[in-house]
Amino acid sequence: MSFLEELMGKGGLPGGAEAIGGVQELIESQGGVQGLTQKFSAGGLGDIAKSWLGRGNNLPISAQQIEAIIGSGPIGQFAQKLGVSPAQAAGVLAMALPIIIDKLTPDGDAANPKQGVDMGDILGGLLGGGAGGGLGNLGSILGGMLKK
Template sequence: MGLFDSIAGQVLGSLTQTAQAGGEQHAGLLEAVGGLVNNPQTGGLAGLISAFEEKGLGGVVASWVGTGENLPISAEQLQSVLGNEQVQEIAQKLGFSPEQLSGHLAQLLPQVIDHLTPGGAVPEGGVTGGALGNVLGLLQEVAR
């Protein structure tokens, strides 16, 4: 977990520099990521991965699930996958601009998906609340 701690620290450290409301936005951002990967209405993690594939970003998301290096994603690419309406809704709720939110999610989401799929595959039956809680809890601890 040392590498994950380091990566999470870098990602959340960059959020600290740009966040307007500090800890509340961090917690809200982590909650939003949790909602994206565990939303039963969109098919959870598997549905989110399918959305990336449908937008032509299957290779990018496959790198996050796989065991190799994670490919980067731009804020614009992420926004195209999630949709402007969803990004605007989350951004407004958290006090970010849609561009800021997309940028933060572009840094954070690959790491979360990578750590939710440690064996290089989406877990059978989706992501359990415990597994997601462990990853998000670790991110919160690193942020402190």
């Protein structure tokens, strides 16, 4: 296990690389980045989702908002993949989805996203390289590491 995979799995993003792959699969199952951002818009959260596209700060989203838009079925499947509860899975999505969509759309184009992101992209987002409040996420990662 690489250092990045280990770091992502400790307190920051349960499941590490598997979680990132799972988030990307979930995005695809929702119609890709474009389909998912349209779902957020239809659910009244379009401004939040649009903030994740391209450069600039990403607006935060709650686990409850994620569940309202994506639904309990897909979140339950994601939870099973990670071996966590659906509530924890929604929390992982609330943290990871803004970063992953941000990294998939560096030019702000939801219709033509990159083909994937890697652990380095996500770690950069958690450290503040594109995610609003990134240093807070770093604090939760380090706090989680110290508890283990």
